[in-house]
Amino acid sequence: MSELKVGIVTKEWPPAVYGGAGVHVVQLTQALRRINGISVGVHCFGGKRDDAFGYQTPTEFNDANPAVQALVTDLEIASHMSNVDVVHSHTWYANMAGHIAALQYSIPHIVSAHSLEPLRPWKAEQLGTGYAISSWAEKTAFESAAAIIAVSDGMRADVLQAYPNLDPTIVVTIRNGVDTDKFAPNHDSSVAEKFSIVGPYAIFVGRITRQKGLAHLLRAWKEVPSEYGLVLAAGSPDEEGIGNEVAELIAELQKSRSNIWWIQEMLPHHELAALLTGAELFICPSIYEPLGIVNLEAMGCETAVLASRVGGIPEVVTHGETGELVDYTGDAAAFERALTQSITVLMSQPQLLVKYGKAGRLRASAHFGWAAVAQATVDLYRRVIA
Numbered sequence: 211m212s213e214l215k216v217g218i219v220t221k222e223w224p225p226a227v228y229g230g231a232g233v234h235v236v237q238l239t240q241a242l243r244r245i246n247g248i249s250v251g252v253h254c255f256g257g258k259r260d261d262a263f264g265y266q267t268p269t270e271f272n273d274a275n276p277a278v279q280a281l282v283t284d285l286e287i288a289s290h291m292s293n294v295d296v297v298h299s300h301t302w303y304a305n306m307a308g309h310i311a312a313l314q315y316s317i318p319h320i321v322s323a324h325s326l327e328p329l330r331p332w333k334a335e336q337l338g339t340g341y342a343i344s345s346w347a348e349k350t351a352f353e354s355a356a357a358i359i360a361v362s363d364g365m366r367a368d369v370l371q372a373y374p375n376l377d378p379t380i381v382v383t384i385r386n387g388v389d390t391d392k393f394a395p396n397h398d399s400s401v402a403e404k405f406s407i408v409g410p411y412a413i414f415v416g417r418i419t420r421q422k423g424l425a426h427l428l429r430a431w432k433e434v435p436s437e438y439g440l441v442l443a444a445g446s447p448d449e450e451g452i453g454n455e456v457a458e459l460i461a462e463l464q465k466s467r468s469n470i471w472w473i474q475e476m477l478p479h480h481e482l483a484a485l486l487t488g489a490e491l492f493i494c495p496s497i498y499e500p501l502g503i504v505n506l507e508a509m510g511c512e513t514a515v516l517a518s519r520v521g522g523i524p525e526v527v528t529h530g531e532t533g534e535l536v537d538y539t540g541d542a543a544a545f546e547r548a549l550t551q552s553i554t555v556l557m558s559q560p561q562l563l564v565k566y567g568k569a570g571r572l573r574a575s576a577h578f579g580w581a582a583v584a585q586a587t588v589d590l591y592r593r594v595i596a
Contacts, residue, residue: 214591215249216242217294217311219287221280221303223254223262228446228476229417230503231301231324234361234386241387241584248588251294253287255280255303263290277340281306281347291315296356296591302327302344305351318356318594323365325421325500328372332420336449349373356594359587361386362522365500384587385525386501387580390571393483393510401484407471410560411439412516412553413489415482415504418447418456423495423518425452426542428459430495430549431470438557439469441485443477486511490563491556495549497538499523506578509533509570514563516552518545526578532570 218239222232235252242250252262265286267279274282284307291297291311298320299308305321312319327333327345334341352358352373358381360366366383370376402408416422424444431440442460447453463470477485486492492508494517501522505515509526515533517523529535534556536548556563 213247213249214296214588214595215294216251216591217291217297218250218252219254219284219297219299219304219307219311220252221255221301223252223256223259223264226256230386230501231322233503234322234324235300237387237389237580238584238587241580242587244581245584245588253290253307255283263287275338275340275343277337277343277347280304281343283307285310287311288314291317295595296320298322298587298591299351300324302348302351306347309351309354312354312356319351319354320357320359320590320594321351321355322359322361323352323369323500324361325498326365326368326372329368329498330421332452333448335420335451352376356380357382357590359384359590361501362525364520364522364525368500368521382590384583384590385522385578386503386506387578387583388503388506388510388574389580390510390575390578392479393486393507393574395512395571396480396483396487398480398484399488401481402488404481405441405471405473405485407439407441407485407488409437409439409469410490410557411441411469411471411488412491412493412557413441413443413485413508413513414493414495415443415486415508416494418444418453420448420452421496421498423497423538423545425455425459426497426546427493427495427549428456428463430546430553431463433550434553434557436467436469438490438553439467439471441489442470442472443482443485444472445474445476482507483511486513489513490560491516491553492533493549493553494518494523494527495536495545496520496523497545502526506574509567509574512567512571514556514566515570516549516556528569528573531566532573533566 288310
């Protein structure tokens with residue numbers, strides 16, 4: 211069988227990886243390159259680099275809306291896709307590069323659906339009028355794609371609901387993976403000491419965005435017993451409004467509690483794994499989450515998970531086995547009360563949390579390995595080319 215040349219298009223590539231989609235692209239690319247007969251070229255935003263084909267937004271667009279900047283960068287990327295057999299784009303930022311390359315060079319375009327613009331109306335706060343552009347770009351690319359990869363069954367249902375003109379047979383579920391050799395228990399206590407973290411604590415890891423539900427967690431924490439600490443590895447606010455809201459909520463908690471630690475910088479992997487391992491509980495209060503790689507990372511570190519029952523999270527976190535789930539219906543006050551209650555009960559049961567953590571690592575290792583994800587992706591590549 212001849213070599214298959216794949217063009218991966220992504221906004222995020224190290225060191226500029228700030229979300230689950232970026233983590234997915236890096237891990238998937240590494241796994242694809244371990245398969246014989248597969249050649250992968252990565253085309254990314256951010257300017258020239260040695261480990262990928264990097265593209266800089268033309269200087270004349272420096273003051274343009276971020277959505278417009280993405281489109282002009284996509285045009286440049288698309289013009290360099292003539293030598294690939296299939297183009298695979300990730301997030302709306304990169305979708306139009308794949309779409310235009312498919313038209314220009316008559317090659318199939320595969321889209322990975324990590325999130326959906328129609329289900330993230332708060333993105334208008336970040337993109338302004340560019341939200342209409344990002345929504346158009348996603349819709350156009352999805353409805354023209356040779357195949358769409360949904361990262362969970364929940365996401366597949368959302369894709370078909372958001373874009374009813376799609377042929378359901380082209381939307382396939384291939385769940386995200388996790389490297390359980392990389393995300394494994396790390397009992398280095400010096401990391402907690404570095405940040406002056408003492409006593410039992412729960413941890414949140416993620417960007418400051420409305421999607422991740424951090425403000426809900428902070429309001430819920432006001433009623434959590436004060437002996438339990440909270441570590442917030444949270445930075446890169448999507449926009450000023452949510453950034454200010456979160457900062458004010460954290461400051462309010464810190465006035466009466468000494469065990470609220472806010473780490474705003476991106477943590478090196480070793481430190482992140484150590485803080486995840488040291489936590490009694492990982493909390494994912496997302497109000498929208500196609501899958502949630504960060505839950506898998508916590509599970510890999512043998513940490514129990516408390517998460518919202520939204521999107522693909524129930525396909526990762528098994529309620530009553532690897533952690534517990536809290537319903538989110540859009541009623542913020544009810545969600546926050548449920549979080550408070552669940553956090554309080556779980557933090558008071560350390561033996562149960564240990565049990566959940568061990569079961570979580572077993573589940574992550576058995577069902578979410580990257581080798582299987584990569585092989586399923588290659589099988590899809592070959593089907594759309596045939």
